[in-house]
Amino acid sequence: MxxxxxxxxxxxxxxxxxxxxxxxxxxxxxxxxxxxxxxxxxxxxxxxxxxxxxxxxxxxxxxxxxxxxxxxxxxxxxxxxxxxxxxxxxxxxxxxxQAVDYPITPKEHGTEFLMDNRHLWLRSRRQHAVMKIRNEIIRATYEFFNEQGFSKIDPPILTGSAPEGTSELFATKYFDEDAYLSQSGQLYMEAAAMALGKVFSFGPTFRAEKSKTRRHLIEFWMIEPEMAFYEFEDNLKVQEEYVAHIVQSVLKNCSIELKTLGRDTEKLEKVTAPFPRITYDEAIKFLQEKGFDDIQWGDDFGAPHETAIAESYDKPVFITHYPTSLKPFYMQPDPSREDVVLCADLIAPEGYGEIIGGSERIHDYELLKQRLDEHKLDMDAYKWYLELRQYGSVPHSGFGLGLERTVAWISGVEHVRETIPFPRLLNRLYP
Missing domain, CATH: 2.40.50.140 (Nucleic acid-binding proteins)
Incomplete structure (x- = not known):
């Protein structure tokens, strides 16, 4: 047979x-x-x-x-x-x-019960569909970057320093010195880009952020490309082409799964490059006109602000040129305005929030050293990172895409806990 x-x-x-x-x-x-x-x-x-x-x-x-x-x-x-x-x-x-007394029956179950039985809940049609869409996004990611001439590089998970400060990191002992679980592979990817030109990583990252929102996980996966000789505009072009590619790949290869989830595919069909963009200045003005009296120039955006902006577009939208004070030390200042940096957050439609953060990186040695001083970061810990600007420094750019938020948006599920096989949340380390 x-x-x-x-x-x-x-x-x-x-x-x-x-x-x-x-x-x-x-x-x-x-x-x-x-x-x-x-x-x-x-x-x-x-x-x-x-x-x-x-x-x-x-x-x-x-x-x-x-x-x-x-x-x-x-x-x-x-x-x-x-x-x-x-x-x-x-x-x-x-x-x-013959299975006996399988706990997840066709009746309704509460979220906590389903999360306690995540190892079994994965078998359901809905969870199967989400995992298949996740898998397709991963497959299409490798396809896109391989076709674009990128090399896959794996940064370390254990690091001796933090790219964005240590306040939200998991600390551990590395024999007789301090170490941290990585919150981003970006700094190491910059080193790799100086060796291989265009690189990307795909791996787990960790944030010790005590958040319970539907957009946050403690452990999640990121795709982080870095590109030598790429300036700000080049970076945005790669981002929109990449996101459009994975969305169209899911539409093409996961039609049954999208139907299982009841996803409105007409909204996804509109996701083609190029994407709209607004500056941080324009976003502040827009929000104030919409009645967000609490937001002032220099404030960061929360979920309600991002959602209000996204509702004006039927594609993901870039918010560019954030204030220098809001962003990490390594972002390149706008040459015409030192109070903002050449960065962009990509906001997904339908209230799913930021799925990409990216920027042109500082390539001038003295300026980067100044930024490290201003952020009171250990110069010895970043010696190797500074050296990238001493030996053939070039303009370079990169970004990080959060896989689980992207899966949530494309599949249309409400909470990121359904977009990773075994979610790690503020109150959950089981199963």
């Missing part, structure tokens, strides 16, 4: 195949049983007709329990009513393991 997976059944229409699967759900009506099967690659309905199978097969289908593992054999048929487009007319069923 030919063995296959649910995602490949389109190759076997009107043929009999065997699939290893789990019983996601089932129902029966006397002479017919419907098995909702999943195998990790997708979901398909298995139809068991009492009059067409041996009695033991039909009784097995009626008695098999939710999340039991099985080998199911049957004929693949086209089915217009199925979201997947196919169903299986079952001829044989072998139970591998």
């Amino acid at each position: 030919t063995k296959t997976t649910i995602s490949q059944v389109h190759k076997y229409v009107d043929q009999e195949v065997t699939i290893g699967a789990w019983i996601a759900n089932k129902r029966s009506s006397g002479k017919i049983a419907f098995l909702q099967l999943r195998d990790g690659t997708g979901f398909i309905q298995g139809v068991v007709v009492k009059a067409e199978v041996p009695e033991e097969v039909f009784q097995g289908a009626k008695s098999v329990t939710q999340e039991s593992s099985v080998y199911v054999t049957g004929k693949i048929q086209k089915d217009e009513r199925s979201p997947f487009g196919f169903e299986m007319l079952v001829t044989g069923l072998e139970v591998i393991h």
